[in-house]
Amino acid sequence: MAKKNVAAAAKKKAVEAKVQKKVLLKTEDDYExxxxxWDKEDGAASGKKGAKKWDTFEHHxxxxxxxxxxxxxxxxxxxxxxxxxxxxxELATYWTSVKGTDYETKEIFIKNFWDAFLAKIxxxxxxxxxxxxxxxxxxxxxxxxxxxxxxxxxRSKEEKAAEKEVNDxxxxxxxxxxxxxxxxxxxxxxxxxxxxFRGRGEHPKQGMFKKRTLPESCTINIGLDAxxxxxxxxxxxxxxxxxxxxxxxxxxxxxxxxxGETKYVSFAATTGLKGQPDMLKYDRARRLLKxxxxxxxxxxxxxxxxxxxxKQKATATYFIDKLALRVGGEKDTExxxxxxxxxxxxxxxxxxxxxxxxxxxxxxxxxxxxxxxxKNSVTVTEQVYNNISDFTKGKKPTEQLxxxxxxxxxxxYFKEFMEDLTAKVFRTYNASYTLQKExxxxxxxxxxxxxxxxxxxxxxxxxxxxxxxxxxxxxVSKTHDASMQKMKEQKMSLKKQYExxxxxxxxxxxxxxxxxxxxSDDMKLPKDAETCRRKIVEIKLRIEKHSTSMKDKEDNKxxxxxxxxxxxxxxxxxxxxCKKVDLAIExxxxxxxxxxxxxxxxxxxxxLFD
DNA sequence: CGCCCGACTTAGTATCAGAAGC
DNA sequence: GCTTCTGATACTAAGTCGGGCG
Numbered sequence: 289m290a291k292k293n294v295a296a297a298a299k300k301k302a303v304e305a306k307v308q309k310k311v312l313l314k315t316e317d318d319y320e321x322x323x324x325x326w327d328k329e330d331g332a333a334s335g336k337k338g339a340k341k342w343d344t345f346e347h348h349x350x351x352x353x354x355x356x357x358x359x360x361x362x363x364x365x366x367x368x369x370x371x372x373x374x375x376x377x378e379l380a381t382y383w384t385s386v387k388g389t390d391y392e393t394k395e396i397f398i399k400n401f402w403d404a405f406l407a408k409i410x411x412x413x414x415x416x417x418x419x420x421x422x423x424x425x426x427x428x429x430x431x432x433x434x435x436x437x438x439x440x441x442x443r444s445k446e447e448k449a450a451e452k453e454v455n456d457x458x459x460x461x462x463x464x465x466x467x468x469x470x471x472x473x474x475x476x477x478x479x480x481x482x483x484x485f486r487g488r489g490e491h492p493k494q495g496m497f498k499k500r501t502l503p504e505s506c507t508i509n510i511g512l513d514a515x516x517x518x519x520x521x522x523x524x525x526x527x528x529x530x531x532x533x534x535x536x537x538x539x540x541x542x543x544x545x546x547x548g549e550t551k552y553v554s555f556a557a558t559t560g561l562k563g564q565p566d567m568l569k570y571d572r573a574r575r576l577l578k579x580x581x582x583x584x585x586x587x588x589x590x591x592x593x594x595x596x597x598x599k600q601k602a603t604a605t606y607f608i609d610k611l612a613l614r615v616g617g618e619k620d621t622e623x624x625x626x627x628x629x630x631x632x633x634x635x636x637x638x639x640x641x642x643x644x645x646x647x648x649x650x651x652x653x654x655x656x657x658x659x660x661x662x663k664n665s666v667t668v669t670e671q672v673y674n675n676i677s678d679f680t681k682g683k684k685p686t687e688q689l690x691x692x693x694x695x696x697x698x699x700x701y702f703k704e705f706m707e708d709l710t711a712k713v714f715r716t717y718n719a720s721y722t723l724q725k726e727x728x729x730x731x732x733x734x735x736x737x738x739x740x741x742x743x744x745x746x747x748x749x750x751x752x753x754x755x756x757x758x759x760x761x762x763x764v765s766k767t768h769d770a771s772m773q774k775m776k777e778q779k780m781s782l783k784k785q786y787e788x789x790x791x792x793x794x795x796x797x798x799x800x801x802x803x804x805x806x807x808s809d810d811m812k813l814p815k816d817a818e819t820c821r822r823k824i825v826e827i828k829l830r831i832e833k834h835s836t837s838m839k840d841k842e843d844n845k846x847x848x849x850x851x852x853x854x855x856x857x858x859x860x861x862x863x864x865x866c867k868k869v870d871l872a873i874e875x876x877x878x879x880x881x882x883x884x885x886x887x888x889x890x891x892x893x894x895x896l897f898d
Numbered sequence: 899c900g901c902c903c904g905a906c907t908t909a910g911t912a913t914c915a916g917a918a919g920c
Numbered sequence: 921g922c923t924t925c926t927g928a929t930a931c932t933a934a935g936t937c938g939g940g941c942g
Contacts, residue, residue, distance in 0.1 A: 337906075337938085389912095441914095448915090476931065488910080488933065536905070544932095550904065551932085565906085614908095615936070618901095624934080657935055658909055696900090699937070712907085712936060762910065771925080848910075855908055880928060 323470050325560035326567065326887035336568065341561060342534050345510055347465030347474065349517030350540055350553060351458075353481035353500060361432045364425035365418055376408045377429075379497060382484045384430040391486060391494065400495030401484055465539060465555070473556035474539065479506075485546045489625035489659025499545035503527050506542040537561050547623070557854075558883045567887055570858040572708055573716040579705045580717070584609070586705075591671045601693045601701050603675045604630050608698070608711050611666065612718045612757050614657060615695045615711035627655045630711070631694050636685035640677055641665075648673040660761050719754045719856035726750030727865045735869055743871045745836055747862070751876075752843060754852045762848040768841075775838050782834060786827045789813065793820045853881055859888035 356378045362369040363380055372380060383401055391397045402421045409418050418424070443451070462477045479501045487494040503519035507529040510516060519525050538552040555561045583605070590602035607613045607630050616629020628637065637654035650673065651665045668676075679689050695711065702709040727750050791805040796817040814820040859881070866873045873882065873889070882889060 478930085480932070486911090486933080491933090538905075541904090547933090552905070554906085562907095569907085617936070619935095627934085629935085658933075660910085694900095695937075710937065715908095760909080767925085851909060878927065 323472075323560055324886075325564060337565065338535050340534055341537055342467045342511065344468055344513065345465065345534065346514040347510060347517070347539050348462050349477075349508060349519065350503075350506060350542075351462045351478045352503075352519065352521045353479050354521075356482070359429070359432055361429045363429065364427075366423045367425075369428075370414065370417070372414070373408075373412050376405065376412065376414075378482070379405045379408060380426055381429055381433070382482070382497070384426050384433055386484060386486075387430050387433075391484075394494065396490065396492060397484070397495035400493065401497075404484075404495075404497040467555075467561065472559045472561065475554050475556050477539075477553055479542070480545070482545065487625065489627065489655060491625045492622060493546060496546050501542050501545055505545075506540055507531060508540050509533050509536065509538055558886070563884070563887060566884075569713075569716060570720065570860070572706075572713050573720055573858065575706060576709060576713050576717040577721065579709070580609075583702075583705050588669075588671070591675055597692045597697065599675060600679065600690045601698055603672055603679070604690045604693055604698055605701070606668070606672050608714050609718070610668075611652075611664065612715050612759075613662075614715070615698060617695050625655070625659050627657060627659055629656060631688075631690055631698065633689040634685065635680045635683045635687055635689055638676060638680065638689060640673065640680070642673065650676060656759065660759060662759050715758060716856055716858075719758055719852055720858040720861060722754050722757055723750055723852075723857045724861050726753050727861065730865075730869065732868065740871060740875060741833060741836065743869055744875050745840065747865070747871070747876045748840060748844075748849065751849045751852065751857070752847055754857055755847045755849050758852055758856060760848045760851040761846055764845055768845060772838070772841065775834070775841070779831065779834055779838065782827060782831045786824065786831060789820055789824045789827060793817060793824065796820055853877070854884065859885040860891035863888055863891045 356374070358374045358377055359381070360371065361377075362371040364370070371377075379401075383405070386392050386397070398421065406418075409415055462474070464471050464473055466472070480498070482500040483498050485491075485493055485496045485498045503522055503525040504527075506519070506527055508516065508527050509531050511534075512532045516527075516530050519527060538554045540553040541550050542553070543549070544551050557563075557566075587602040587605045587609075590598045591606070593599055593602075608615065614629035616632040618632060619627065628634065633652075633654065637652060639651040639653075641649040641651065643649075646665070647667060648670055649665055649667050653661070653663045656662045676689070679691075683689075683691075699710045702711070702713075727747070730746055788805070792813045795804050796814075814823055859877070862876060863873060865871075866876065877885075
């Protein structure tokens with residue numbers, strides 16, 4: 289009987305293992321897609337911009353944000369409780385959602401929110417009652433929100449699972465489209481819910497109300513023969529338009545509820561529709577490698593010339609090439625934050641220094657994309673130094689440094705060397721080149737003596753060099769200091785253990801000669817010398833590992849590695865290096881990255897640039 | 899030829915779930 | 921078993937660039 293039970297249990301285990309394996313395989317399938325577009329005859333050809341994307345095309349349209357549900361919680365005005373009309377309450381509720389963020393205290397944000405809120409108030413009986421932001425107290429709504437969140441977090445496992453199932457069922461209807469009969473995952477098919485606009489930096493429109501998107505501002509793109517989806521969940525509404533454009537990659541476009549710009553709903557990064565152009569991008573960077581010497585000698589020559597446009601564009605190109613600056617198009621400061629790139633640099637953003645300590649040095653300090661600060665000092669050639677000095681002469685700080693050039697001028701110049709070369713290719717090229725250069729520093733002779741953790745560290749260091757080059761930053765996490773402190777304490781404790789074990793070992797080896805060390809922390813110490821020795825090695829390893837991860841954390845405090853991984857570094861370089869050093873790709877490429885680059889996952893073991 | 903717009907890539911952050919630590 | 925940490929992902933803002941248009 290007992291035997292039978294054992295056998296049954298074993299069988300059950302085997303089945304479980306099988307099921308488990310199936311689940312795992314399913315995950316792996318994500319980057320072993322059925323549609324191996326990169327293996328096909330026309331390969332990446334259809335990834336070209338403007339190329340035909342499909343013959344038949346079907347999808348279920350867009351998922352609209354749920355209606356606002358009134359909670360009926362009042363605000364306090366001048367200490368007095370006031371229940372707001374629903375549309376005012378809605379705005380007040382969105383205001384409380386920025387509680388705890390920087391927006392809460394930003395003047396522009398508050399002003400824009402208040403203008404929007406007051407505009408609604410003015411249409412009600414409260415127009416003479418509510419007039420002053422300072423007298424408003426939204427904390428009751430904020431508290432309600434907090435308690436709702438608490439409730440949500442405290443849901444039982446079963447509740448969460450049940451909710452997830454309902455959710456998955458609902459989204460499954462929308463989540464994929466059929467492109468030439470192949471089921472492809474979509475990107476963000478959920479319409480942006482109404483909220484207060486969170487523009488970055490000193491965006492003049494931050495805090496404005498971003499209106500709900502209704503079908504009337506959405507255009508659907510779908511196959512000519514496919515059934516046109518209805519705008520579900522918003523009865524009585526109709527699409528603005530239905531088109532059948534097969535030379536674009538979007539399934540729907542809509543007008544943004546605050547900026548009025550057109551936004552697109554497209555496919556997920558894992559699909560061929562996104563993957564094909566992406567692969568071509570890295571090939572472009574690869575071709576740039578073959579031309580870059582020509583380009584460099586060209587711009588060095590033009591820097592010396594008489595023609596002011598040539599001189600400026602050649603000097604600007606130097607920055608794009610050496611500092612990986614973005615090209616920097618013109619921006620309307622009424623509509624957007626004041627940020628710049630190479631061509632839009634102003635005199636106030638550069639400072640020149642030519643001293644024995646810092647010969648031919650240019651100090652750059654400006655806000656780039658997303659209002660991320662670029663602060664860097666570089667030693668340049670004498671020629672570039674003199675040119676910059678020239679370009680600043682007689683100009684006010686707010687005037688453009690390269691006043692004679694603009695992105696089209698620079699990009700047209702690049703066309704002389706390569707038909708599809710533009711400024712941004714330099715970033716891709718420089719990022720990939722830097723990664724390869726850094727990884728190549730690895731001494732392959734050390735391969736067998738180095739741990740996987742150390743290999744990962746080495747890779748991350750290379751990755752970090754790229755991120756620094758591209759100026760990819762992130763905010764310091766709110767818990768950074770606290771967790772750093774904690775790690776320091778852990779390190780101390782490990783060191784203490786190490787010392788104690790060492791002293792203990794000494795005593796174990798020579799119980800007669802040495803005094804038994806006192807065990808102040810009631811540590812559990814081994815009974816025999818052999819175990820103690822093993823333990824010492826183990827603790828030492830733990831200390832090393834701990835220190836490495838501490839250093840990694842500190843080094844990555846402000847640097848974001850993800851952006852370069854996903855957008856800049858040719859994945860084939862990473863795959864090739866991992867093969868060479870016997871490191872599992874999973875250690876350096878998270879699943880999201882692996883699924884984005886299925887075409888690179890089996891790249892040959894050679895470097896991109898050889 | 900300059901400007902605007904359509905389409906697409908690149909970017910940082912909020913949020914959530916599962917893993918790891920206590 | 922509860923809490924904290926971490927990585928994945930969802931979200932949406934903000935760039936680039938080519939082409940069309942006046």
